[in-house]
Amino acid sequence: MLKKAQKPSKKASAKPFNKVAVIGVGLIGASLALALRERKLANKIVAGDKNAKHCALALRKKIADEATTNLARVVKDADLVVLCTPVASMGAVAKVIAPSLKKGAILSDVGSVKQAVVEGVGPHVPRGVHFVPAHPIAGTEHSGPLAGRADLFEGRWCIITPVRGGDAKAAQKLTKLWEKLGSRIKRMDAKHHDRVLAITSHLPHLIAYTIVSTASDLGTHLKDEVIRFSASGFRDFTRVAASDPVMWRDVFLNNREAVLEIIQRFSEDLTALQRNIRWGEGDKLFKLFSQSRAIRKAVLDQKQDTNEPMSKRKP
Amino acid sequence: MLKKAQKPSKKASAKPFNKVAVIGVGLIGASLALALRERKLANKIVAGDKNAKHCALALRKKIADEATTNLARVVKDADLVVLCTPVASMGAVAKVIAPSLKKGAILSDVGSVKQAVVEGVGPHVPRGVHFVPAHPIAGTEHSGPLAGRADLFEGRWCIITPVRGGDAKAAQKLTKLWEKLGSRIKRMDAKHHDRVLAITSHLPHLIAYTIVSTASDLGTHLKDEVIRFSASGFRDFTRVAASDPVMWRDVFLNNREAVLEIIQRFSEDLTALQRNIRWGEGDKLFKLFSQSRAIRKAVLDQKQDTNEPMSKRKP
Incomplete structure (x- = not known):
C-alpha cells in the first residue's frame, strides 16, 4: 500500500525539477518553457x-x-527560476522576486551579456539561493512568445559562467539541464564570455544595424532599388538587423x-x-x-x- | 527534297545562337556554359x-x-562572346580578341561593376560588333570551374546596361537569352548600377572581409573561441568573406x-x-x-x- 502510494511521487521526483519559473516570455523564455x-x-x-498579453498567450499556447504579471508570486516554491527578460531589467526583476525565492532554489538567466547580469542580479540573491548565470547561444530574428520553439537549443552552445564562491552542485544541476535540452556546454569566466560574444555576436549585429541604417538614409529611388536587388548580399544583413x-x-x-573596444579595432x-x-x-x-x-x-x-544560418530554422 | 535538306538547318536555327564563346571558366563562366x-x-x-587547368576541367566536365588558352582563336565565328573574367582584365581580353570577332557578333560580359567595364572594353569593340554589358546578380562563395551549376541564374536578377548608341536589337537578343536562363531583367544606366551594387553587394562584402580580418588579428586563444562560438552571427560573415x-x-x-562614398556614409x-x-x-x-x-x-x-541565403544553394 505504501509502495503503491509512493509510485506517483517517485515518478515525479525522476524529473530534475518540480517547479520551474520562467520570467519573461519572449523568444527564449517561451522556447525554454x-x-x-x-x-x-x-x-x-x-x-x-x-x-499581460504575453501571459495570456503563454496560457493559450500552452507554453506554461x-x-x-505578479513576478513575486510566480517564483514561490520554484526549484529553478530563469530570468529571460532583457538584460537591463534583470537586476530590478531579481530585487522584486528575491523575498519570494525558496531556500535552496537555483536562480539563473539567459542574458547575452554576463558581467552586467552578475553585477545587477548578484547583490539581490538571498542567502541559500544559488545563482548560476548562463547564456544559451540560440535565437532567431523573430521575437515574442509566438516565436518560441522547443528545439531552439538543440545542438547550440550554452555558456555557463559560475560566480565566484557559488554552489558547485547547483552549477552542475543547471549544466545537466541544458545538456538535456540538447545544448553543448562550455564554462567560462563572465568577463571572457563578454569579450568573445562582443566579437562573434554583438559586433556582427551592430554592423548589420549600421548597414541597414545607412541604406535607409538613401534617397527614395535608390533605396527602392537597394531593396529590390538586396539578394546580392544586403538581404542577409537585414535579417540580422530585424x-x-x-x-x-x-x-x-x-x-x-568590450563592444567599444571591438568597434575601435573594426573601424x-x-x-x-x-x-x-x-x-x-x-x-x-x-x-x-x-x-x-x-x-x-x-x-x-x-x-x-x-x-545553415538561423534564418533556415523557421519558428 | 529541298524541304528535307533544310530541316536540320531549321532545327539549328531555332536555337538563338549558333556558337557562343565564354571567356573565363570560373564560377559564372562555367555556370553560363x-x-x-x-x-x-x-x-x-x-x-x-x-x-590551362581550367580548360582541361571545362573539357573533362563537359562544360564546353x-x-x-588561345582566346583569339576561340571567339572566331562566335555569334555571342561573353567575358567572364575578373573585371580588371576585361579590357585586355577585349583587345586580344577584337580582331577575331565576327561582324554582327554580340559581345557581352558578366562583370559586377559596369562603368569600368564599359570604359575598359568599349574602345576595343570593332565596328559592326555589338557591345551589350550585363551583370547577372548570382553567385556562391565557391569559385572555379567545378563550382559551376546550370541553375545558378534561375530567379536571379540580370541587370543589362546598354551603351549609348548601342544596337537595340542586340540588347533585345541578349535580354531574351538571360530570360531563357531563368533570370529577371532590369535595364539600368551603368553608373546607377554601380551605385546600387556598391550598397547591396560591395559594401556588405567589404564589411564581411573587415570583420573576419579583425577577428583573425586577435590573440590565438580568443581567436579559437571566436571560431568555436561563431554560430552566434560571425559565421555568416565568414561565408561572405570566403x-x-x-x-x-x-x-x-x-x-x-561609389564604394568609397558608401564606406564614408557607413563609417x-x-x-x-x-x-x-x-x-x-x-x-x-x-x-x-x-x-x-x-x-x-x-x-x-x-x-x-x-x-534562403545563397549558402543553401550548394554547388
Whole structure:
C-alpha cells in the first residue's frame, strides 16, 4: 500500500525539477518553457511577464501551466527560476522576486551579456539561493512568445559562467539541464564570455544595424532599388538587423566596454581597407581577402551543428 | 527534297545562337556554359581561359565543346562572346580578341561593376560588333570551374546596361537569352548600377572581409573561441568573406568612387552608434534598431525568389 502510494511521487521526483519559473516570455523564455515540457524536465512550468498579453498567450499556447504579471508570486516554491527578460531589467526583476525565492532554489538567466547580469542580479540573491548565470547561444530574428520553439537549443552552445564562491552542485544541476535540452556546454569566466560574444555576436549585429541604417538614409529611388536587388548580399544583413530592438539596446549598453573596444579595432581595419581602395593597393586587398578563407575553413572544420544560418530554422 | 535538306538547318536555327564563346571558366563562366547547354540555347559552346587547368576541367566536365588558352582563336565565328573574367582584365581580353570577332557578333560580359567595364572594353569593340554589358546578380562563395551549376541564374536578377548608341536589337537578343536562363531583367544606366551594387553587394562584402580580418588579428586563444562560438552571427560573415579574392579585389578597385562614398556614409553611421553606446543613449539605439525592421519588411515584401541565403544553394 505504501509502495503503491509512493509510485506517483517517485515518478515525479525522476524529473530534475518540480517547479520551474520562467520570467519573461519572449523568444527564449517561451522556447525554454516549451523545451522543458517536451523533454519532461519539470512537473510544473510557470511563467511571469509584466506584459499581460504575453501571459495570456503563454496560457493559450500552452507554453506554461500558469502565467501571471505578479513576478513575486510566480517564483514561490520554484526549484529553478530563469530570468529571460532583457538584460537591463534583470537586476530590478531579481530585487522584486528575491523575498519570494525558496531556500535552496537555483536562480539563473539567459542574458547575452554576463558581467552586467552578475553585477545587477548578484547583490539581490538571498542567502541559500544559488545563482548560476548562463547564456544559451540560440535565437532567431523573430521575437515574442509566438516565436518560441522547443528545439531552439538543440545542438547550440550554452555558456555557463559560475560566480565566484557559488554552489558547485547547483552549477552542475543547471549544466545537466541544458545538456538535456540538447545544448553543448562550455564554462567560462563572465568577463571572457563578454569579450568573445562582443566579437562573434554583438559586433556582427551592430554592423548589420549600421548597414541597414545607412541604406535607409538613401534617397527614395535608390533605396527602392537597394531593396529590390538586396539578394546580392544586403538581404542577409537585414535579417540580422530585424532582431529584437530592446534586447539589442540592452546588450550594447551592458557590454559597453568590450563592444567599444571591438568597434575601435573594426573601424581601424575598415579605414585601412578604405585607404587600400583609395590608393589602388590591389596586392594588399588580395592578401587580406585570401587570408579570410583560412578563417572560413577553421569555422567549417569546427563542424558546428548546422551549416545553415538561423534564418533556415523557421519558428 | 529541298524541304528535307533544310530541316536540320531549321532545327539549328531555332536555337538563338549558333556558337557562343565564354571567356573565363570560373564560377559564372562555367555556370553560363552549363545553363546554355541544358536549355539548348546554342549549337556550340566553346570556352577560352588563360589557365590551362581550367580548360582541361571545362573539357573533362563537359562544360564546353572546346576549350583553349588561345582566346583569339576561340571567339572566331562566335555569334555571342561573353567575358567572364575578373573585371580588371576585361579590357585586355577585349583587345586580344577584337580582331577575331565576327561582324554582327554580340559581345557581352558578366562583370559586377559596369562603368569600368564599359570604359575598359568599349574602345576595343570593332565596328559592326555589338557591345551589350550585363551583370547577372548570382553567385556562391565557391569559385572555379567545378563550382559551376546550370541553375545558378534561375530567379536571379540580370541587370543589362546598354551603351549609348548601342544596337537595340542586340540588347533585345541578349535580354531574351538571360530570360531563357531563368533570370529577371532590369535595364539600368551603368553608373546607377554601380551605385546600387556598391550598397547591396560591395559594401556588405567589404564589411564581411573587415570583420573576419579583425577577428583573425586577435590573440590565438580568443581567436579559437571566436571560431568555436561563431554560430552566434560571425559565421555568416565568414561565408561572405570566403568569396573569390581576385574578383573582389577587382570589384573594389573598379568601383572605387561609389564604394568609397558608401564606406564614408557607413563609417559616419557606425561612429554615431559608437557614440550612442559610449554615452548610454538607449533611446537613440532603440529608435534606430526599430527602424531596421521596416527595411527588413520591405525586403521580404519584395518576395525575392528565395528566402534562403545563397549558402543553401550548394554547388
